[in-house]
Amino acid sequence: MKKGKIMLSLLIVSCGFITACAQDKANESGQATDAELQTLEQTNASIHPYGGWYCPDNLRGFPPVNVVDLAKIPVVNGRMPTQEETRNGTSLMYFDPAEYPTAKPVDITLPKLAHYYSPQTRQTELVIVIQAVIVDADTVVGFRYLNGGNGTSWYNEVDFLTETEVSEIGSTPFVFLEAEIDASKETIWGVIASTDYAQSLGKRFGKEEFFDEPWTNDSHVRLNLDVPGEKARGYVMTLFGNLYLQIDYEMSGRQVVEKILVLENEDGSSKLQFAFGPYPDNYDSQKARWEKWLAEVKEVSEWK
DSSP, X not given: OOHHHHHHHHHHHHHHTSOOTTSSOSSTTSSXXXXXXXXXXXXXXXXXXXXXXXXXXXXXTSOXXXXXXXXXXXXXXXXXXXXXXXXXXSOSOOOOTTTOTTOEEOSOOSOEEEEEEETTTTXXXXXXXXXXXXXXXXXXXXXXXXXXXXXXXXXXXXXXXXXXXXXXXXXXXXXXXXXXXXXOHHHHHHHHHHSHHHHHHHHHHTOHHHHHSOOOTTOEEEEEEEETTEXXXXXXXXXXXXXXXXXXXEETTEEEXXXXXXXXXXXXXXXXXXXXXXXXXXXXXXXXXXXXXXXXXXHHHHHO
């Protein structure tokens, strides 16, 4: 089987069977529009060319995970998943047995922590492999990012960690918060952009003007930083009609992520999802800090 055929199948699954990438797509077909895919490509978040997809924004279906809770992640072992299990987050890829009668699971016990080099963030990231499938001559894996979201790749692109390596990582607590806000994403962006957090991002990345501009569906910016002891790559963009910010930092060998997603509801209200960390040393204080920040964003947005 050719890789292109599998990739098409996976894309159909991601857009139709699970809420990966877009979560709440505006178009009735459930498929990303050409304009949305072009936006993804422009912001370096396009579907990668190795048979899978890249959905770091799917925080609702796949929130961040603490490594110490790895064994609690629901997975399917020893058989192919049902279609329902690809919808509820237990698995990612559904292979119709009538179309792919030879598809079978790889003989490994999941979940497993692995390293995966992401072409989008240009970092070797920690992922949790929750599915591995052999189809004819190809082997593909489905995974969830440790910091939230999901993706797929070819089997040889992931490097599984040993039990010793996993234990050496220790705890990886992320601050993951959600809030329903009775305001549009444009209003919420204006409030976020006025906070000390966003203003400091503008100065740090030399993008002050962007963080002072009103939000539109064409809003997008890349964020790049390379100074001694710290590298960062990120973007702020309209992703399938939603407002999305992601910044990946590498600080003296330590990886930290910041993700903010604002999904607008049909009634004009919005849901804000927030994933920052990990914070292995000061989780409680960081959580309290960001809870206060989110509460203020909600209060001011709804007041406006």
